Amino acid sequence: MTSIVNLECKPASLKEVTHTRKEIEKILGNRSITTHLSNKILLCFAEAASNLVNHACPRPTFIQVNIEYNDGCWQLHLNDDGQRWNPTLPDRVRSLDFFNQNEGGRGLALIHSLSDDMEYKIQKESRFHRLSLKWYLKETTTKPCILIVDDDLCQLRLYSAYLSEEYHVIEAENGETALCILLQKDVDLVISDIRMPHMDGLSLKKALHRHSYMLLIPFIFLTDDDNSETRNNALSLGIDDYMIKPVSKFTLLQTSRRILKRSNQIHNQLTNRVNKRISDSLMPSLPRKAHGWEMTVISRNTGIGGGDLVLHHDYSTHINSYNNNQDRNNSDNYIMLNIVDVMGHDVTAKFFSYAFVGYLRGLMYHIDSNKRDPCPTLLRQLSDSALEDGLLSQVILTCCSITLSAGGKCEIATAGHPAPFKISPSGIQKLDVGGILPGVVSGATYKSLTSYLDYNERLVLYTDGLFEAAENKKARKQLETHVTNTLYNTLSIPLNEAAESVMHIFDHYSNNNRDDATLVLLQPETTK
Structure with missing residues (x-):
């Protein structure tokens, strides 16, 4: 996916730099970009543009900005007609060139530090040149992640299909495989059968108790074992639900939504409480x-x-x-x-x-x-x-x-x-x-x-x-x-x-x- 936003060409002045920075901030805010990345982009733009205005000789008459997102990479392009300089050269970083260390103490070194990559191009047939700054995004999924554990492959595929429209689903055929996955990936909900070879569902849940950071992962038992002893053993482990197979798509989705919503509420309450205690201490x-x-x-x-x-x-x-x-x-x-x-x-x-x-x-x-x-x-x-x-x-x-x-x-x-x-x-x-x-x-x-x-x-x-x-x-x-x-x-x-x-x-x-x-x-x- 490629998207490009071309901002109106502006005269090279500090007033326009400030105005353009606000435009960029608004554009990034509408694209649901993280605050951490947005801060980096805005700081780099402000430093590059303001230092061009203050220190380039000859001073540019215009600065034009393009923002581009393509295949997991955000790019900020600054086009100007002022002094030709190549900020990608190592000696420019060491000397900070005309980007001095005084006002705010930033400049080229800051831009290098806060961007993942940069390019500088001089248009041979014109006096215009372009600085391109890049930030690469890690691959992430916006869907909650559910791990389904079942040694019955037919039921594993069926319940995975039920949930895959709303959630990112990972499958495991036994408790040992599930535990390996949980130790390596962030999972929002575990749905597990009880009777499985190698490591059953009860043993899997007990294994999670030995890792404190996994204690609060919501957990559902989905099983055809409905005797009272098994149910009591399962409930004593602090699970969120105990469902008897077969389960309809509607019931599985409704239960998953309810438990994930409740988990988010608990997480937000804990986060807000800790955040308040930290804020008070600071x-x-x-x-x-x-x-x-x-x-x-x-x-x-x-x-x-x-x-x-x-x-x-x-x-x-x-x-x-x-x-x-x-x-x-x-x-x-x-x-x-x-x-x-x-x-x-x-x-x-x-x-x-x-x-x-x-x-x-x-x-x-x-x-x-x-x-x-x-x-x-x-x-x-x-x-x-x-x-x-x-x-x-x-x-x-x-x-x-x-x-x-x-x-x-x-x-x-x-x-x-x-x-x-x-x-x-x-x-x-x-x-x-x-x-x-x-x-x-x-x-x-x-x-x-x-x-x-x-x-x-x-x-x-x-x-x-x-x-x-x-x-x-x-x-x-x-x-x-x-x-x-x-x-x-x-x-x-x-x-x-x-x-x-x-x-x-x-x-x-x-x-x-x-x-x-x-x-x-x-x-x-x-x-x-």
């Missing part, structure tokens, strides 16, 4: 004061997928009750904050977030507080792990790391995360700090920015959901304006009240609940 929190700083955090959690994380660790040396002032002046004493945005909008991303929290805490605990540049060190270690670790490599995330110490001193480094704001009576300043996304290139390095704040100034850390939780560009601009104005206008009131005011404005002007939003406000304590 709720951002900070101490009210530390090392001469006041701090507060407030967030809006959608409860679906990924999530925003705020972690802290206090690096205090020589702490004693005898000379606390000496401790406050020791340069080795500081608190580190890490604000993280784990991308993804499904429950799987939530589990990855939970696993990631423990790993990041471990990195924070093992940072040597006596060494310089703790934030770049942590981000470098995080990036290397996200590239090499089998679990973390499945997560796309951004991170802002900051240390706070006495005298209003802060050191900041970011990895693909939005740059913080500094608010003072004279206005709002976006701090010039940036770094590449974790896990994109091997040996990524990060630089920190040192800043000093007075007692009447504030530092604002946030996740991008704070400014992107609106349906269109105009609404997002309006949201950003109102949020930043509120941040400035609340500079003179206590931190927690200011944070509540900002979130009140956020709640009023945002109507897109697909992403979490987190706000952290930091301010040096007022000297007494």
